[in-house]
Amino acid sequence: MNNMTPSEAVFHRTTYATQMAQQLLQPSPLHMNVRSGVFLSGIRRVGKTTFLCQDLVPALQAQGALVIYVDLWADRSKSPATLVLDAVRAALQELRAPGAGLLQRFKGLNLGAAGLSLGFQIENLGLAQGATLAQAFVELVDKAKTHVVLIVDEVQQALGTEDGTGLLHALKAARDAVNTQPNTPGYFLFLGTGSHKSLLTNMATRRAQPFSGALTTAYEVLGQDFVQWQLDRIASTPGVVLPGLVVAWAGFQAMGHRPEELLKALVQLQSTAVPPDQAFPIICDTLASVSADVELRAIEEFGPLGQALFERIAQGSEDGVSGLFGEEALAAYAARTGAAVQPPQVQNLADKMIAANLIARPGHGVYTVADPFVRKVWLERNRLL
Ligand SMILES: Nc1ncnc2c1ncn2[C@@H]1O[C@H](COP(=O)(O)OP(=O)(O)O)[C@@H](O)[C@H]1O
Numbered sequence: 001m002n003n004m005t006p007s008e009a010v011f012h013r014t015t016y017a018t019q020m021a022q023q024l025l026q027p028s029p030l031h032m033n034v035r036s037g038v039f040l041s042g043i044r045r046v047g048k049t050t051f052l053c054q055d056l057v058p059a060l061q062a063q064g065a066l067v068i069y070v071d072l073w074a075d076r077s078k079s080p081a082t083l084v085l086d087a088v089r090a091a092l093q094e095l096r097a098p099g100a101g102l103l104q105r106f107k108g109l110n111l112g113a114a115g116l117s118l119g120f121q122i123e124n125l126g127l128a129q130g131a132t133l134a135q136a137f138v139e140l141v142d143k144a145k146t147h148v149v150l151i152v153d154e155v156q157q158a159l160g161t162e163d164g165t166g167l168l169h170a171l172k173a174a175r176d177a178v179n180t181q182p183n184t185p186g187y188f189l190f191l192g193t194g195s196h197k198s199l200l201t202n203m204a205t206r207r208a209q210p211f212s213g214a215l216t217t218a219y220e221v222l223g224q225d226f227v228q229w230q231l232d233r234i235a236s237t238p239g240v241v242l243p244g245l246v247v248a249w250a251g252f253q254a255m256g257h258r259p260e261e262l263l264k265a266l267v268q269l270q271s272t273a274v275p276p277d278q279a280f281p282i283i284c285d286t287l288a289s290v291s292a293d294v295e296l297r298a299i300e301e302f303g304p305l306g307q308a309l310f311e312r313i314a315q316g317s318e319d320g321v322s323g324l325f326g327e328e329a330l331a332a333y334a335a336r337t338g339a340a341v342q343p344p345q346v347q348n349l350a351d352k353m354i355a356a357n358l359i360a361r362p363g364h365g366v367y368t369v370a371d372p373f374v375r376k377v378w379l380e381r382n383r384l385l
């Protein structure tokens with residue numbers, strides 16, 4: 001469609017962001033447990049990352065906090081610990097030699113033009129001979145005299161590897177070191193977000209998890225005001241056909257509150273002859289089903305054994321399935337594929353499917369479907385067949 005190329009504009013959620021920032025930085029006596037950590041979950045492509053970067057980070061900064069944001073999916077070739085350490089090092093470098101923008105933002109703080117002087121080598125942070133994250137955050141809070149918020153997007157990625165577990169323990173140690181200081185000038189707030197609700201819940205509740213006792217909360221999906229905003233943006237396009245708000249909102253919900261899908265549906269609406277309020281619901285239902293197909297096709301590409309493996313994981317508990325390489329499992333794969341199956345073949349495929357982000361390994365020998373939405377679609381289709 002010609003005039004409907006999506007622009008980069010963002011629908012801002014200032015109220016939601018301000019409230020969340022306030023709850024993190026100035027918790028009421030009843031909500032002090034945010035200082036243990038907060039886990040925010042919501043399915044994929046509903047605007048979590050956009051909200052964090054476009055609205056929450058600025059809201060936290062406006063309330064005087066120092067914010068460090070890391071996305072564990074940003075670079076799959078780097079381990080979670082490397083990504084977090086890189087982000088913390090970059091933030092510290094910036095504070096040591098602050099540019100004009102940073103000084104402007106922290107005008108109220110005694111961050112001189114010379115920057116913050118730190119008593120440790122930033123380059124060695126987190127390394128065997130260097131300062132620990134706990135030492136770094138204690139010093140940072142003491143010197144900057146403000147709250148430090150660390151946001152880790154797709155935090156479940158830190159599960160199941162030694163590197164990731166080590167990272168979570170180091171962050172918990174940092175939290176405890178800062179937050180238990182008497183008269184601390186600021187707190188360390190940890191916000192983990194991700195697409196896998198049940199894994200995030202485990203991180204906040206399982207006793208063995210470093211952040212056990214943290215708060216879990218659900219990401220608030222975009223509402224009718226977002227749909228209205230999207231319709232308004234397009235309305236000025238000459239000759240454009242639009243559904244009514246109620247119909248558009250229903251369609252947005254049917255497509256899982258996904259902004260990209262809404263835009264696609266509106267584009268498709270332009271090429272139908274049927275009245276928009278009649279055509280739009282059909283377009284949305286079709287798109288919802290097409291997007292499910294795309295996800296399912298990715299599984300098919302792993303062949304019969306990949307599908308049998310995925311089936312076993314999807315049909316098990318949402319928290320995770322083990323015994324994928326045991327005799328019983330191997331016999332089941334063999335029955336499905338019509339050929340004998342050896343553990344290394346399964347291991348190899350499992351690794352490839354993890355790399356493709358179809359499945360995840362949240363614990364040693366434990367596997368889950370990476371995206372609960374895909375699992376749900378897969379189970380529904382399977383029931384129909
Ligand atoms: N507030 C918003 N305004 C406009 N577009 C948005 C908004 N939130 C999300 N989107 C769009 O929706 C898509 C998915 O958003 P993203 O933040 O990546 O989702 P998630 O992190 O939940 O997977 C992106 O293309 C993004 O531009």
Ligand SMILES: [Mg+2]
Nearest residue numbers: 048049050153
């Ligand atoms: Mg995201």
